[in-house]
Amino acid sequence: MKIKLLTLFSSIVLTSGFSQTDKDVLKTIYTTSLTNGHSYQWLDYLSNTIGGRLSGSTNAELAVQYTKSELEKLGLDKVWLQPVMVPKWVRGQKEMGYFEALGNINKVNICALGGSVATPEKGTKAKVIEVSSYKDLESLGEENIKGKIVFINTKWEQELVSTFQAYGGCSSERYRGAAEAVKYGAVGTIVRSLSSRQDDLPHTGSMSYGDLPIAQRIPSAAISTNDAVKLSEALKRDKDLMFHFEMSCQQFDDVQSYNVIGEITGSEFPNEYILVGGHLDSWDLGDGAHDDGAGVVQSMDVLRLLKESGIEPKRSIRVVLFMNEENGLRGGRKYAEEAKSKGEKHVFALESDAGGFTPRGFSFDCSDLMFSKVESWKPLFKPYLIHYFEKGGSGADIGPLKNNDIVLAGLRPDSQRYFDHHHAANDTFEHVNKRELELGAATMTALVYLMDKYGTSTITNVEEIRD
Amino acid sequence: MKIKLLTLFSSIVLTSGFSQTDKDVLKTIYTTSLTNGHSYQWLDYLSNTIGGRLSGSTNAELAVQYTKSELEKLGLDKVWLQPVMVPKWVRGQKEMGYFEALGNINKVNICALGGSVATPEKGTKAKVIEVSSYKDLESLGEENIKGKIVFINTKWEQELVSTFQAYGGCSSERYRGAAEAVKYGAVGTIVRSLSSRQDDLPHTGSMSYGDLPIAQRIPSAAISTNDAVKLSEALKRDKDLMFHFEMSCQQFDDVQSYNVIGEITGSEFPNEYILVGGHLDSWDLGDGAHDDGAGVVQSMDVLRLLKESGIEPKRSIRVVLFMNEENGLRGGRKYAEEAKSKGEKHVFALESDAGGFTPRGFSFDCSDLMFSKVESWKPLFKPYLIHYFEKGGSGADIGPLKNNDIVLAGLRPDSQRYFDHHHAANDTFEHVNKRELELGAATMTALVYLMDKYGTSTITNVEEIRD
Numbered sequence: 001m002k003i004k005l006l007t008l009f010s011s012i013v014l015t016s017g018f019s020q021t022d023k024d025v026l027k028t029i030y031t032t033s034l035t036n037g038h039s040y041q042w043l044d045y046l047s048n049t050i051g052g053r054l055s056g057s058t059n060a061e062l063a064v065q066y067t068k069s070e071l072e073k074l075g076l077d078k079v080w081l082q083p084v085m086v087p088k089w090v091r092g093q094k095e096m097g098y099f100e101a102l103g104n105i106n107k108v109n110i111c112a113l114g115g116s117v118a119t120p121e122k123g124t125k126a127k128v129i130e131v132s133s134y135k136d137l138e139s140l141g142e143e144n145i146k147g148k149i150v151f152i153n154t155k156w157e158q159e160l161v162s163t164f165q166a167y168g169g170c171s172s173e174r175y176r177g178a179a180e181a182v183k184y185g186a187v188g189t190i191v192r193s194l195s196s197r198q199d200d201l202p203h204t205g206s207m208s209y210g211d212l213p214i215a216q217r218i219p220s221a222a223i224s225t226n227d228a229v230k231l232s233e234a235l236k237r238d239k240d241l242m243f244h245f246e247m248s249c250q251q252f253d254d255v256q257s258y259n260v261i262g263e264i265t266g267s268e269f270p271n272e273y274i275l276v277g278g279h280l281d282s283w284d285l286g287d288g289a290h291d292d293g294a295g296v297v298q299s300m301d302v303l304r305l306l307k308e309s310g311i312e313p314k315r316s317i318r319v320v321l322f323m324n325e326e327n328g329l330r331g332g333r334k335y336a337e338e339a340k341s342k343g344e345k346h347v348f349a350l351e352s353d354a355g356g357f358t359p360r361g362f363s364f365d366c367s368d369l370m371f372s373k374v375e376s377w378k379p380l381f382k383p384y385l386i387h388y389f390e391k392g393g394s395g396a397d398i399g400p401l402k403n404n405d406i407v408l409a410g411l412r413p414d415s416q417r418y419f420d421h422h423h424a425a426n427d428t429f430e431h432v433n434k435r436e437l438e439l440g441a442a443t444m445t446a447l448v449y450l451m452d453k454y455g456t457s458t459i460t461n462v463e464e465i466r467d
Numbered sequence: 468m469k470i471k472l473l474t475l476f477s478s479i480v481l482t483s484g485f486s487q488t489d490k491d492v493l494k495t496i497y498t499t500s501l502t503n504g505h506s507y508q509w510l511d512y513l514s515n516t517i518g519g520r521l522s523g524s525t526n527a528e529l530a531v532q533y534t535k536s537e538l539e540k541l542g543l544d545k546v547w548l549q550p551v552m553v554p555k556w557v558r559g560q561k562e563m564g565y566f567e568a569l570g571n572i573n574k575v576n577i578c579a580l581g582g583s584v585a586t587p588e589k590g591t592k593a594k595v596i597e598v599s600s601y602k603d604l605e606s607l608g609e610e611n612i613k614g615k616i617v618f619i620n621t622k623w624e625q626e627l628v629s630t631f632q633a634y635g636g637c638s639s640e641r642y643r644g645a646a647e648a649v650k651y652g653a654v655g656t657i658v659r660s661l662s663s664r665q666d667d668l669p670h671t672g673s674m675s676y677g678d679l680p681i682a683q684r685i686p687s688a689a690i691s692t693n694d695a696v697k698l699s700e701a702l703k704r705d706k707d708l709m710f711h712f713e714m715s716c717q718q719f720d721d722v723q724s725y726n727v728i729g730e731i732t733g734s735e736f737p738n739e740y741i742l743v744g745g746h747l748d749s750w751d752l753g754d755g756a757h758d759d760g761a762g763v764v765q766s767m768d769v770l771r772l773l774k775e776s777g778i779e780p781k782r783s784i785r786v787v788l789f790m791n792e793e794n795g796l797r798g799g800r801k802y803a804e805e806a807k808s809k810g811e812k813h814v815f816a817l818e819s820d821a822g823g824f825t826p827r828g829f830s831f832d833c834s835d836l837m838f839s840k841v842e843s844w845k846p847l848f849k850p851y852l853i854h855y856f857e858k859g860g861s862g863a864d865i866g867p868l869k870n871n872d873i874v875l876a877g878l879r880p881d882s883q884r885y886f887d888h889h890h891a892a893n894d895t896f897e898h899v900n901k902r903e904l905e906l907g908a909a910t911m912t913a914l915v916y917l918m919d920k921y922g923t924s925t926i927t928n929v930e931e932i933r934d
Contacts, residue, residue: 030626030628031626034625034626034628035625035626158501158502158902159497159498159501159502161497161501161850161851161852161906163902196902197901358881358883360852383628384628385628385827385854385855387852387854387855388852388854414881416825416900416902416903416906417900417902417903420900433883433884433887434664435625435630435663435883435884436883436884439628439883
């Protein structure tokens, strides 16, 4: 039986792969995005008029109101806010660091990791023990660590072509470093910024103490990649150098926030949902233009481009602008919970959360059979230099929707520059190229169009087969 | 007989397409470039210590000396300079423009086009006639043009995915505009900068008066894309507005310059040459980091990466840093002439002159049979996201080498941002990403390795076939 279905599927792929109409529709979508896209102007406002949008901040709420109001202008069938409680962590005003080595004071660019406790008022000052990974802590033991600041200086694997793979190889150092170091009596941690570039900017990002009681938590900061090199070199010359840092960050009670949702209701299958989205919150150092302002405005433009291109989807297409991806994922979880409790059948979800760079393709989290179907559409994308169709992860916010039926996908833009800006003060609008952003929006729209048209079932005419 | 050869070739492709060794060699090349490449540091010096390198300038000569000296450090078999006479055009210090409309003075960012004559000392001031192409001039005729400045406001076709295609669609407006306008009595031309971006930077580039006597030549400038919009709008409100511009550029006699050449002599076929190159000269407004500092340093690194990767080429591999691509192509012509007169057999030439952005693949100028052979190597490049193998143009400098036997190719990086910087003041080092540049160098090296190993003949064992 399985073979029979596979055979049937093969023939579907070969015969109904795509039509001249599909080629024309894709051309219309791309042309509209490149000549009359809205994503860039939305991103300008989100980045330059609002700015960084950390969960629980006033800016995050301004972004909710702004995007809701912009979606309302598009003539969608529904636009609404989905309430969700989110954590509120505030960086505070004071962030500074330096080390004293061989009589010199060396200023260090630091930033608190998201979720960190503050240092004492007068700062944390201690000797430094350098490790290349928190995994080295166990063998060093308390005798080498107690009373010191642990400096996690993890190498970025430059030889990996995918910078996301390199990030994946060291992100747990930032996330778990403090929780591990505290076990051996460390008084603080400083982490080499997770970036592929040597520069002076510290990169923040979330960290967690697990269930460690508040009183035992130690302050945790990132330092710039240039400062990591300097500190490491200085430690070779003076292993007893003193590192000092001050941070005034603070965790507050959860606050009310929202996912922003818009919908074009499907003409034939209104109860089947296709979701496209990104996350509205961002880190606070830059203006969150790439992470994930780009994904937000591209997702908004998908619905607009469908309408502008005269496409009336058969299924309901939702744009969801998730709140709190960066330090909690509350928005993504809330959306999935509510979809489940309402019995909403989501057939496809696509997230853009890898920067507004030139799109290269998609990563699909689905069955092999479904992947073969999607792969058969690849030639349609060739004129737009979209070549990357691979199985893999999708996006953090849509992850909670995962089940056996849904197809999940992530837009995969060129990744080379992403970690130059990720979670740093230079994740700003001027580093987003208009055409690259618009090509991404068009690429997402094209896939949504095809998914809507051809559906995510790998078995057509199931009734006939059963007959 | 033809069929027989084709059949034989098919089997070659299938059986000798690539080996595990080739995969390993490519991995070594890419890893070496990304972890121990020299292209970025060379580009830093070329861009930031030397700067813009217009033919005939002191900077161009400094670049000749610098790159020769750096090649000499690589332990190549030969490094030498090939003399070539080049034009010398100098921008001069004075460049300014404004228009007066409805009582307001509106400053305009202008730059002389390369090769333009100066304005009179007190500037050129006249009414403006706007056209969307020089092709419109004929129908407008002398009665509408005489005594005016022709404003060529050609639309950039944003809907084209390849920005090079869009550039190709309007570059003759810049090159020929003045020569055409003068026929109808124009006193000057101003051209909308050939850029995909709306900003305040004028973009220079070469123009030609053809064989027009010097006394009849009219000054020709580019204005920024933002200023083109402003001027066009102002003309709608005040068609008699006056445009004023001043330029003090000057053409001198030709001067002595050089192509810089380095060679690894082949172990088996020393008299077969594989060439890799870019052009050392650049426009003068920026520091020529993308155009074509990137191509220069990538080409230099190809030879270094071959050596670092332990590859001993069978054929002679030459790096050629051409002088005067921008406004004369003298270097490319000289190299080809000399190669021909010496009977040097060039089997393959690869140019990088499309910016230091993420490489996407290559464009090949060769026979269909040879292209099939090259295309069979494509899977080897997949791990590096190199997907673009198409027939098409190669590079201006290597063009003069074209004959029936040589395979010509051009590196094709992502083109979306290229014309944000092309020939403008922001073609600077900080807009080149280290990893993108290094991926390009590795991609070029990998193709050179394969071309050297498998040769450019589409018929192997010719003797056996003839037997």
